[in-house]
Each structure stands twice: as C-alpha cells, then as structure tokens.
Amino acid sequence: xxxxxxxxxxxxxxxxxxxxxxxxxxxxxxxxxxxxxxxxxxxxxxxxxxxxxxxxxxxxxxxxxxxxxxxxxxxxxxxxxxxxxxxxxxxxxxxxxxxxxxxxxxxxxxxxxxxxxxxxxxxxxxxxxxxxxxxxxxxxxxxxxxxxxxxxxxxxxxxxxxxxxxxxxxxxxxxxxxxxxxxxxxxxxxxxx
Numbered sequence: 001x002x003x004x005x006x007x008x009x010x011x012x013x014x015x016x017x018x019x020x021x022x023x024x025x026x027x028x029x030x031x032x033x034x035x036x037x038x039x040x041x042x043x044x045x046x047x048x049x050x051x052x053x054x055x056x057x058x059x060x061x062x063x064x065x066x067x068x069x070x071x072x073x074x075x076x077x078x079x080x081x082x083x084x085x086x087x088x089x090x091x092x093x094x095x096x097x098x099x100x101x102x103x104x105x106x107x108x109x110x111x112x113x114x115x116x117x118x119x120x121x122x123x124x125x126x127x128x129x130x131x132x133x134x135x136x137x138x139x140x141x142x143x144x145x146x147x148x149x150x151x152x153x154x155x156x157x158x159x160x161x162x163x164x165x166x167x168x169x170x171x172x173x174x175x176x177x178x179x180x181x182x183x184x185x186x187x188x189x190x191x192x193x
Contacts, residue, residue, distance in 0.1 A: 004052060004080045011045035018043060025049045034061040048077060055084025062088060067096045070113055071106065078112035086119050094122030101128050104135060110146045118153030126159035133165050137172065144174045151175050155182025158189035 005026070012022035025036060025046060036042060036050040048069055054062035062084065069081035085093050097120065100106060100113035114132060117125040133150035136143055151169050154162040155178065163186060169179035 001056065001083075004083070005049075007076060007080075008045050008049045008052075011043075015043055015045075018046065021046055022049070025053070028053075030054060030057060030059050030061075034059070037061070037065050048080065052080055052084045055081075055088045058088060060088065060090050063090045063092060067093075067100075070097065070116070071100050071109060073109060075111065078109065082112040082116040082119075085116060094120050094124040098124040098128035101132050102135075107132075107136070107143045107146060110143070111149055114146055114149040114153060118149075118156050121157060126154065126157050126161055129153050129157070130162055130165050133169060137165070137168055144172075147172070147175055148178055151178045151182050155185045158186045160186060162186060 009022055012018060021042075022045075025033065026049070028036065028050075033050040033054050037047060037054075047065060051062045051065035051069060055066050066081045066085050066088065069077050070085060072078055072081070082097075085097070094117065097113040097116045101110045101117055103110070110132065114129060117128055129150045133147055133154065136147035136150065141147065147169070151166065154166060163183070166179045166183045166186065169175040170183070172179075
C-alpha cells in the first residue's frame with residue numbers, strides 16, 4: 001500500500017495546480033472519495049488514489065473505476081487496481097478480470113487481470129486462464145510473460161481442466177519449467193487428472 005501511495009504522491013507533486021488535493025484525498029472519508037471519482041477535471045492520479053482507498057476499505061463504489069484502471073496501459077496502475085480489487089471482494093470482479101484477460105486485443109495489458117484471476121480462485125478463473133494460455137501458445141507469440149502468469153496461475157489453482165494446455169505449454173522454452181511444476185501441482189492435488 002505504501003508503494004502505491006508514494007507513487008501517487010510523486011505524481012501529485014508533478015501537478016502544482018492540485019497541490020492541496022493529495023493530502024485532502026489521503027484523509028478523506030468514503031463519501032468524499034466517491035464524490036472525487038465523479039468530479040470533473042480531476043487528474044488521473046487523484047482518481048486512482050480515491051478508487052484505491054475506497055477499494056482497500058471494501059467500498060463497492062470503487063469497483064468500476066478500479067476495473068478501468070486494471071485495463072490501463074501503465075502496469076503500476078494495473079497492479080494497484082488488482083490489489084484493491086482483490087481486497088474489495090465484489091462478486092463482479094472475476095467476470096471483469098476474465099473479460100480483460102481473454103480479450104485478444106488487450107493481451108499486452110492482461111498480466112494483472114491474469115494474476116488477479118489466480119488470486120481470486122473464482123469459478124471463472126481456470127476457464128479464463130486456460131483460454132488465454134491456449135491463445136498464447138502460438139509460435140513466436142510476444143506475450144510470453146502473460147502466458148507464464150497463466151501457467152503459474154493454473155498451477156496454483158490445480159484445476160484438472162488445465163492438464164492439456166499445461167502439457168502443450170511444456171514445449172515452449174520460456175514456459176517449460178513452470179508448466180512442469182504446474183502439472184506436478186495439479187497431479188498432486190488431483191491424482192486422476
């Protein structure tokens with residue numbers, strides 16, 4: 001949490017016209033934070049700070065802004081959003097993360113939705129990770145880090161439905177070790193897999 005707040009403070013320092021806004025949002029109550037999310041003209045860092053604090057407090061008014069941040073091109077914003085969404089506990093989170101992870105047009109930004117799915121352990125998690133990994137096993141696919149996160153997530157979930165895609169992932173040099181480990185975890189948890 002401190003890393004996120006420090007990053008946002010540094011961004012706030014870069015916008016002197018909003019010099020009082022960071023300390024104000026840092027101590028604001030839930031209603032003021034929610035109001036800040038819909039206030040016109042707020043910088044992105046201020047919206048992220050409000051959404052992050054609300055999410056970490058379990059306030060569901062943060063859900064939609066956090067999902068938008070989970071789909072942002074800045075990996076640090078995605079990571080913070082994923083962290084807050086995991087704490088938030090909104091039942092819509094897994095569906096939203098699955099939609100982002102499986103969107104072939106947004107694969108470059110799918111790393112944190114994939115990791116969030118594994119952490120949530122929701123019914124949507126394994127099918128979304130299997131679908132995403134299957135698509136990323138094409139030769140020379142540039143998104144091997146996302147594929148690796150899928151493999152690691154499937155290993156953590158130990159869902160027997162992942163067996164075939166993990167076997168295929170073993171033939172990819174960057175995924176082979178993790179895929180073998182994931183298969184071992186799957187077989188240890190489900191001997192008939």
